[in-house]
Amino acid sequence: MAFLELNNVSKSYGTGKDKVEVLKDINLHIEEGEFVAIVGFTGSGKTTLINLVNGLLFPDEGEVLLNGKPILGPGPDRGVVFQNYSLLPWLSVRDNVKLAIDEAYPSASRAEKKERIEKYVEMVHLSHAIDKKPAELSGGMRQRVSVARALAMNPDMLLMDEPLSALDALTRGTLQEEIVNIWSQDQKTCLLITNDVDEGIVMADRIIPLKPGPKATLGPEFKVDFERPRVITEINKDPAYKHLRNEVIEYLIKVGANRKSTTHVDLELPDLQPIMPGRLQWGKKKEKEKVKYF
Numbered sequence: 001m002a003f004l005e006l007n008n009v010s011k012s013y014g015t016g017k018d019k020v021e022v023l024k025d026i027n028l029h030i031e032e033g034e035f036v037a038i039v040g041f042t043g044s045g046k047t048t049l050i051n052l053v054n055g056l057l058f059p060d061e062g063e064v065l066l067n068g069k070p071i072l073g074p075g076p077d078r079g080v081v082f083q084n085y086s087l088l089p090w091l092s093v094r095d096n097v098k099l100a101i102d103e104a105y106p107s108a109s110r111a112e113k114k115e116r117i118e119k120y121v122e123m124v125h126l127s128h129a130i131d132k133k134p135a136e137l138s139g140g141m142r143q144r145v146s147v148a149r150a151l152a153m154n155p156d157m158l159l160m161d162e163p164l165s166a167l168d169a170l171t172r173g174t175l176q177e178e179i180v181n182i183w184s185q186d187q188k189t190c191l192l193i194t195n196d197v198d199e200g201i202v203m204a205d206r207i208i209p210l211k212p213g214p215k216a217t218l219g220p221e222f223k224v225d226f227e228r229p230r231v232i233t234e235i236n237k238d239p240a241y242k243h244l245r246n247e248v249i250e251y252l253i254k255v256g257a258n259r260k261s262t263t264h265v266d267l268e269l270p271d272l273q274p275i276m277p278g279r280l281q282w283g284k285k286k287e288k289e290k291v292k293y294f
């Protein structure tokens with residue numbers, strides 16, 4: 001039994017002639033401690049898929065099981081990081097994180113909660129900004145708060161729905177590295193939704209494409225065997241990296257073209273960019289980032 005199981009899951013919105021069949025026959029098994037990236041096209045149903053795991057949606061057919069039990073709703077066992085940060089603007093960093101801790105540890109003492117808040121805010125390098133409000137933070141800092149808030153609940157699983165897609169390449173790279181570092185310390189099970197193949201390769205153990213919808217289903221998995229920590233400036237010189245990247249991209253282009261020829265719908269491809277010298281070199285620029293945030 002896998003830690004997370006989606007068995008023959010289908011999900012539609014609407015009824016009658018307005019019915020949209022978004023996901024069809026999704027089968028996904030994730031082992032405890034594994035980091036899986038789902039990479040897919042805009043509008044293919046990635047958020048629908050993560051909401052089925054989060055417990056905000058329920059399948060029309062099939063089952064979603066966590067630790068062998070059906071998911072009945074959201075819970076502190078699953079921490080979620082969204083694309084749009086979803087912080088409460090009138091609360092400080094401290095109080096945004098506290099909200100999550102209050103939910104996950106309602107009977108903890110005030111001192112225990114304080115210690116926990118400070119530990120996770122420090123983990124994402126934001127101690128200096130703990131009393132600031134979201135409006136006083138950059139996009140990258142806000143996303144760090146989201147990550148701290150999700151982790152502070154000590155969830156069994158971290159769900160990330162395109163958490164970094166609104167960030168610039170440097171901040172994105174730094175946060176990818178930080179999330180992976182935290183993941184490797186805590187060995188949470190992670191499900192990442194992304195439209196960036198490089199992000200999947202740098203972060204995940206497996207990349208699984210979600211084919212374009214309607215009736216989107218999962219494609220074949222691509223194993224990512226590179227040793228960790230993965231530094232993009234190192235692995236992008238590796239022919240195996242280029243080979244894997246091209247394999248995933250070629251697959252996505254192929255399924256995108258097939259779907260386009262049968263549906264007459266204009267598909268927006270995921271973020272497929274050629275490898276450029278200097279792109280995503282956060283390994284080198286991390287020091288600069290530190291100067292900015294510490």
Ligand SMILES: Nc1ncnc2c1ncn2[C@@H]1O[C@H](COP(=O)(O)OP(=O)(O)OP(=O)(O)O)[C@@H](O)[C@H]1O
Pocket residue numbers: 013014020022040041042043044045046047048049213
């Ligand atoms: N509540 C809803 N009611 C009706 N249709 C919906 C609803 N939510 C999503 N859809 C439709 O389902 C499809 C998949 O949406 P979803 O948000 O899961 O895709 P996505 O892959 O996450 O997209 P994006 O990459 O643009 O965020 C889209 O066609 C969308 O319009």
